[in-house]
Structure formats: structure tokens, C-alpha cells
Amino acid sequence: MTPAPRMAVIRAPDAVRRQTRQWRKKGRRIAFVPTMGFFHEGHLSLMRRARTLADHVVISVFVNPTQFGPAEDFEGYPRNVPRDLDLARGERVDVCFLPRAERLYATDRRTAVHVTGLEHVLEGTTRPTHFSGVTLVVLKLLHIVEPDVLVLGQKDAQQALILEHMVRDLDVPVRVVRGPIVRERDGLAMSSRNVRLSPEERRAAPVLFRALRDARVLITSGERRVEPILRRIRARIAEEPLARLDYVAIVDARNLNPLERLEGRVLIPIAAWLGTTRLIDNLELSVRAAS
Amino acid sequence: MTPAPRMAVIRAPDAVRRQTRQWRKKGRRIAFVPTMGFFHEGHLSLMRRARTLADHVVISVFVNPTQFGPAEDFEGYPRNVPRDLDLARGERVDVCFLPRAERLYATDRRTAVHVTGLEHVLEGTTRPTHFSGVTLVVLKLLHIVEPDVLVLGQKDAQQALILEHMVRDLDVPVRVVRGPIVRERDGLAMSSRNVRLSPEERRAAPVLFRALRDARVLITSGERRVEPILRRIRARIAEEPLARLDYVAIVDARNLNPLERLEGRVLIPIAAWLGTTRLIDNLELSVRAAS
Numbered sequence: 063m064t065p066a067p068r069m070a071v072i073r074a075p076d077a078v079r080r081q082t083r084q085w086r087k088k089g090r091r092i093a094f095v096p097t098m099g100f101f102h103e104g105h106l107s108l109m110r111r112a113r114t115l116a117d118h119v120v121i122s123v124f125v126n127p128t129q130f131g132p133a134e135d136f137e138g139y140p141r142n143v144p145r146d147l148d149l150a151r152g153e154r155v156d157v158c159f160l161p162r163a164e165r166l167y168a169t170d171r172r173t174a175v176h177v178t179g180l181e182h183v184l185e186g187t188t189r190p191t192h193f194s195g196v197t198l199v200v201l202k203l204l205h206i207v208e209p210d211v212l213v214l215g216q217k218d219a220q221q222a223l224i225l226e227h228m229v230r231d232l233d234v235p236v237r238v239v240r241g242p243i244v245r246e247r248d249g250l251a252m253s254s255r256n257v258r259l260s261p262e263e264r265r266a267a268p269v270l271f272r273a274l275r276d277a278r279v280l281i282t283s284g285e286r287r288v289e290p291i292l293r294r295i296r297a298r299i300a301e302e303p304l305a306r307l308d309y310v311a312i313v314d315a316r317n318l319n320p321l322e323r324l325e326g327r328v329l330i331p332i333a334a335w336l337g338t339t340r341l342i343d344n345l346e347l348s349v350r351a352a353s
Numbered sequence: 354m355t356p357a358p359r360m361a362v363i364r365a366p367d368a369v370r371r372q373t374r375q376w377r378k379k380g381r382r383i384a385f386v387p388t389m390g391f392f393h394e395g396h397l398s399l400m401r402r403a404r405t406l407a408d409h410v411v412i413s414v415f416v417n418p419t420q421f422g423p424a425e426d427f428e429g430y431p432r433n434v435p436r437d438l439d440l441a442r443g444e445r446v447d448v449c450f451l452p453r454a455e456r457l458y459a460t461d462r463r464t465a466v467h468v469t470g471l472e473h474v475l476e477g478t479t480r481p482t483h484f485s486g487v488t489l490v491v492l493k494l495l496h497i498v499e500p501d502v503l504v505l506g507q508k509d510a511q512q513a514l515i516l517e518h519m520v521r522d523l524d525v526p527v528r529v530v531r532g533p534i535v536r537e538r539d540g541l542a543m544s545s546r547n548v549r550l551s552p553e554e555r556r557a558a559p560v561l562f563r564a565l566r567d568a569r570v571l572i573t574s575g576e577r578r579v580e581p582i583l584r585r586i587r588a589r590i591a592e593e594p595l596a597r598l599d600y601v602a603i604v605d606a607r608n609l610n611p612l613e614r615l616e617g618r619v620l621i622p623i624a625a626w627l628g629t630t631r632l633i634d635n636l637e638l639s640v641r642a643a644s
Contacts, residue, residue: 177465198523
């Protein structure tokens with residue numbers, strides 16, 4: 063066994079592109095995982111997935127200011143770059159791109175990328191500028207890294223859908239692959255924000271997962287009406303005094319349109335506050351029409 | 354001398370990208386000229402410029418529906434693809450990309466690219482959706498062709514500025530080069546729309562050029578105030594009974610902000626109607642502050 067070459071940590075966009083273009087010239091395939099760092103098993107699973115899809119894996123670690131609203135937690139978003147680099151090395155990542163915000167965004171920046179109809183619903187209701195910040199940074203990163211495959215996490219299902227739409231509508235030459243949600247043993251979806259939970263909130267947090275599990279049980283047993291499922295989810299969240307529901311919905315997974323009856327690709331996204339921490343989770347599944 | 358290889362006429366986006374990727378793999382450079390066809394000497398000069406900048410030249414001929422308003426002349430825009438192909442062959446173009454609108458635009462298209470602050474002034478005042486149509490199609494074409502150099506015409510100076518901004522803000526890996534305005538012997542800027550002019554309108558049309566020439570004379574002789582120059586331009590257009598001024602402005606060429614005094618890179622764009630045909634022209638020049 064030859065030792066894996068060292069991971070390159072690169073700050074300059076041009077240097078990243080030079081590296082990936084060298085690889086491409088040799089016919090090598092590149093998979094890219096954009097992240098905001100503070101890695102957990104969810105991130106690592108995407109890097110492993112990327113490994114299986116390409117010859118080289120590039121990740122980015124960048125807490126992107128343009129996707130945070132003015133009242134949101136950009137400053138307080140958890141960060142630990144040295145630990146992230148160690149974990150990425152452990153996954154045999156080839157390049158970790160660590161851009162500087164002031165290099166990435168010109169002060170007279172004017173360009174905005176919108177995916178209309180998808181960006182202002184669900185997460186976009188409470189975070190109206192969030193997804194235009196996401197599309198902007200990911201499109202920039204795709205132009206810098208020029209990967210063959212973009213690996214995204216299902217935890218942010220709406221984000222993944224919006225980026226898939228953007229890639230298709232703009233003919234960006236990249237294939238988008240989603241990796242599944244990774245959960246703690248008690249069902250809590252892994253999130254960098256979980257570290258902000260108090261011990262009591264942490265114990266309460268799996269209520270999102272349990273509510274979605276209840277929904278799955280109802281659907282598996284034949285329920286196709288939206289209201290009974292939403293009622294069950296809301297009741298489950300209400301049982302937990304530390305949790306406050308932000309939204310839950312049952313929508314068409316392809317366009318986020320609210321469903322009247324469950325059929326086809328169904329997405330049930332949920333967001334709830336535990337204290338001052340806002341958590342999201344979702345369930346996506348294929349549903350056959352009731353017989 | 355070896356005969357030039359035949360120009361390939363390609364309709365499928367994937368086939369274009371396959372070709373340009375083959376070239377890139379061999380280290381060849383690609384220049385791209387997007388057009389709406391109905392070629393005149395202005396287009397051909399851009400193709401020649403492209404030849405000097407790269408090993409291979411790709412052009413596109415596509416009357417892009419998304420950049421026409423509902424009341425505009427999409428249907429009536431002049432077209433002559435067989436003639437365009439002959440002219441492009443004469444310029445030793447390697448690939449002519451002839452996309453089909455229904456292949457380029459999905460019916461559930463949602464993505465929009467805006468360059469705020471530049472897209473709703475000047476041309477954008479009367480054509481509010483025009484530039485978002487232009488940014489969308491050019492970004493798509495750049496993702497399909499993946500050129501090293503994008504060659505644009507100075508005749509559409511605002512369009513060129515907006516696309517330069519987009520390319521920079523999104524880190525699109527392409528260099529943008531502008532080719533100069535090409536004029537008829539009487540000064541009329543070449544435009545595909547010139548064929549729509551009646552013989553009388555055609556005789557009157559160089560009034561835009563003459564008005565800009567007057568402005569240049571004033572500036573050369575030391576005038577740095579905006580109002581006398583605008584007055585002279587307006588007076589010149591008013592002398593021509595067949596012409597009706599749409600707008601004229603004196604702006605900073607880098608951001609289209611109106612100037613109070615002329616200094617630095619100055620752009621003077623003008624638009625006027627001759628009958629039912631709307632023509633544009635402009636003068637861009639570097640101005641030293643008055644001594």
C-alpha cells in the first residue's frame with residue numbers, strides 16, 4: 063500500500079483551479095463537497111461518497127456570509143478549521159479549499175442568482191435571502207473547482223433541490239449527487255449547530271426525528287391524507303416543552319408544491335427551535351397512490 | 354497551405370461540449386462569439402478577433418427569446434441561417450452552435466441571473482427584462498462551450514459591461530474581450546436591424562453617429578461639463594425629422610453612474626427610433642480632468 067499523498071490546503075481560487083485542471087487534463091474525475099466546516103459524520107459520509115464517485119476529492123470549508131441574514135448566526139456559527147483539516151485528511155481528501163471572504167466577494171459585487179418559486183418557501187420563509195446566498199457561493203465554487211460531480215447532503219433537501227435546478231437551468235457541466243441524512247443513535251440528524259444545544263435541549267432534540275418517524279408509520283399503514291399526518295407531527299412536537307415548531311409541510315419533492323394527497327416523491331421538511339437553536343430535518347420517500 | 358477543416362454545425366449542447374473538451378485536453382485554447390445571427394461586418398470582425406486569441410473559434414447563432422420583451426421584435430428579428438453559415442465558414446470558424454430553444458429552456462425553468470444596478474438603467478429602462486435574458490443565455494452558453502475567451506461587441510457596451518460583471522462576480526473561468534464598433538461608410542453602426550430601415554430612414558440613421566462625433570469634438574476641445582454636450586447631441590438628433598431620441602446619457606463606463614463632469618472612462622450611450630426600428634450607438638473614451 064502506498065501512503066496517501068498529503069492533502070493540499072489552498073486559499074487562492076486560481077491555485078485550486080490550476081490543480082483540478084491538471085487532473086482533468088489527465089482524464090481524472092473530480093468530486094466536490096462544499097461545506098461550512100465544523101465537520102460531523104454527515105460531512106465525512108459525503109467525502110466518502112465523493113471518493114467512490116471520482117479519482118480526486120475536493121472539499122471547501124467556508125462559512126459563507128451571503129447566506130446568513132442580518133439577524134442570523136454568522137458570527138456565532140461554530141468553527142474549528144484545524145480539526146476539520148485533520149478529519150478531511152482522514153478521509154483522504156485531496157484538496158481542501160479555504161477561501162477568504164474578501165477574496166471571494168468584490169465590494170462592488172452585483173450579481174445574484176435566483177431559483178424562483180423554490181427559494182422563498184419553507185426555509186426561505188424565515189430566511190428570505192438564504193438561498194440566493196447559497197446559489198451564489200455554490201455557483202462560484204463550481205466555477206473555481208470545475209468538478210465532475212457535486213455531492214450534497216439530503217439534510218438540506220430544499221438546498222439540494224434548488225442547486226439541482228440551478229445546475230440544470232444553467233447547463234452547469236456537473237452531476238449532482240445527494241448523500242443521505244446521517245443521524246445520532248437517538249435519531250437526531252447530525253448538524254454543526256447541535257453543539258449549541260444545552261444538555262436538556264440535546265435530550266429533547268430527537269423529537270423532530272420521532273415526529274417524522276410517526277409520519278412514516280402512518281404513511282406505511284396507508285394514510286394518504288395530508289392533514290392527519292401533519293396533525294400527528296404537530297402533536298408530537300407539542301409534547302416536547304423545550305421544542306417550538308417553526309414549520310412542517312408535506313410537499314412534492316420535485317417542486318416543493320404543497321400536496322393535497324400523498325403520491326409520488328414526497329418531502330416532509332420540518333424546522334423547530336430548541337431554545338435559541340433552530341434545527342431542521344426531513345423525510346423524503348416515494349409514495350404509491352392509495353389502492 | 355492545407356485547406357481549413359470544414360466548420361461543424363452542431364445543434365446538441367452535449368456535442369459542442371464534447372468537441373471543446375477534446376480540444377482543451379490537447380491544450381488548445383478556445384474563443385467564443387455568441388451571436389443572434391444575421392451577420393454583418395461587426396460579427397465577422399469579432400470572429401476574426403477570436404481567431405487571433407485562440408486555437409479554435411466557436412460561435413453560436415441563436416435568437417434568444419428570453420431577452421425580448423412581449424412587445425418586442427422576437428418574431429420579426431431578421432434571420433438567415435444559410436447565409437450566416439457561409440459567412441462563418443469564410444472566417445474559418447470551427448464550430449457553429451445552433452441550439453434549439455426548446456432544448457435550451459426547460460418548461461419548468463426557474464433560474465434567473467441578475468446584475469443589479471446595471472440591468473435596469475439605459476437600455477434596461479425601456480427593456481426591463483432584456484439583460485436578465487442576456488445573462489441567462491450567455492451563462493448557459495459559457496457552461497456549454499467552456500471557452501477560454503469570450504468575445505463581445507462594443508456596440509452593445511452595456512451588455513458587455515453586465516456580462517463582464519457577471520463573469521467576475523461568479524468566477525466564470527473566461528476572459529472577456531471587447532471588439533470595436535464597426536460602421537458603414539457614412540458612420541452608421543452596423544446592426545442586424547438596419548435592414549428594416551426604409552431608404553429614407555437609412556439615409557437619416559447616421560444622425561446617431563454624427564451626434565456622438567459632435568460630442569467627441571466638444572470633449573476634445575476641452576468641454577468637461579455634461580449639459581452642453583447632451584444639449585448638442587439632442588439638438589443634432591432634433592434636426593433629423595425621421596429620428597426620435599429615446600435616451601442619451603453621459604455615464605461612468607465602469608458602473609453606468611451618471612457623471613456630473615467628464616473624467617476617467619466615459620460612456621455616452623444613445624438610442625433613437627427611426628420609424629419602428631430602434632437603433633443604438635455609443636462613444637466610449639478616456640477623459641482627463643480639465644486642466
